[in-house]
Amino acid sequence: MGHQSCIAAPKQKLRKGLWSPEEDEKLYNHIIRYGVGCWSSVPKLAGLQRCGKSCRLRWINYLRPDLKRGSFSQQEEDLIISLHEILGNRWSQIASQLPGRTDNEIKNFWNSSLKKKLRQRGIDPTTHKPIAGDATESQEEKPDISTIISSPVDQQVFPNFEQQYFTASMGFYGVNNNSSRSELCEYGGYGESSSNSTGGSNWNCSSVSGNHEVLNWDSVTHIGNTILEEEHFEPKFAAHSWQEHAEIRGFDGDFDVEFF
DNA sequence: AATACCGTCAACCGCTGGACA
DNA sequence: CTGTCCAGCGGTTGACGGTAT
Incomplete structure (x- = not known):
């Protein structure tokens, strides 16, 4: 099964290595x-x-013309760390939240730089928890993650969706724990018309075009309560509201969420 | 000056899952 | 249902440049 990788055609030898x-x-x-x-x-x-x-x-x-060149900003760095805490080594999903960055770039940055930084702060880069024996120091040095991720409870906005998270740098997110993979879904759709749906039990990411971010209401078996409530979103996170989200993102007036 | 070591990054490899015949 | 093709993903490798010895 699977496909063969880059096997040269019999007649001509395929080039490998750096591109000219x-x-x-x-x-x-x-x-x-x-x-x-x-x-x-x-x-x-x-x-x-x-x-x-x-x-x-x-x-x-x-x-690709839309690639962002140059080193990562502090904001991007924080975002990668917080996303990695949630998603683990799902580089493509992390990259999808950083416009202009590739999964390869983020993976390299993580392996060459961020892992080291976290260890220096006394944080295990795999678990994102204080390294054993270094707990005291690491607690002091650990940045206030509540500024990065928090856990709003906006059930009236998404009555069927329990996992909604606000990130100051990214916006508002839900977690899709579809099958074995959890993934982040950005909420938004501000300024768009709203409709509702009753058939689903979870969210799926949709495409993001321009500043219009929408969600799919997908039919999957469960919501990612277990993973995130137990491991990631415990009381350390403060609550944020949709209004706060809108303000931080700089929206004026009403905003709406589009379901489909 | 030589070379050993280390960090970074581009590219490759092997695998997975979806689409399709 | 099975096999094949393909895109995409994550881990790994190797080249290269900078720094230390």
């Missing part, structure tokens, strides 16, 4: 002109001796 500027140019021009389509056909159409997988990676991690 010429290769970058070919790939970039091809995708700008024709779009991605099927990655496995991209190298042939673009005139590259690379496998489709390599092209895809090069585009996603380096050539």
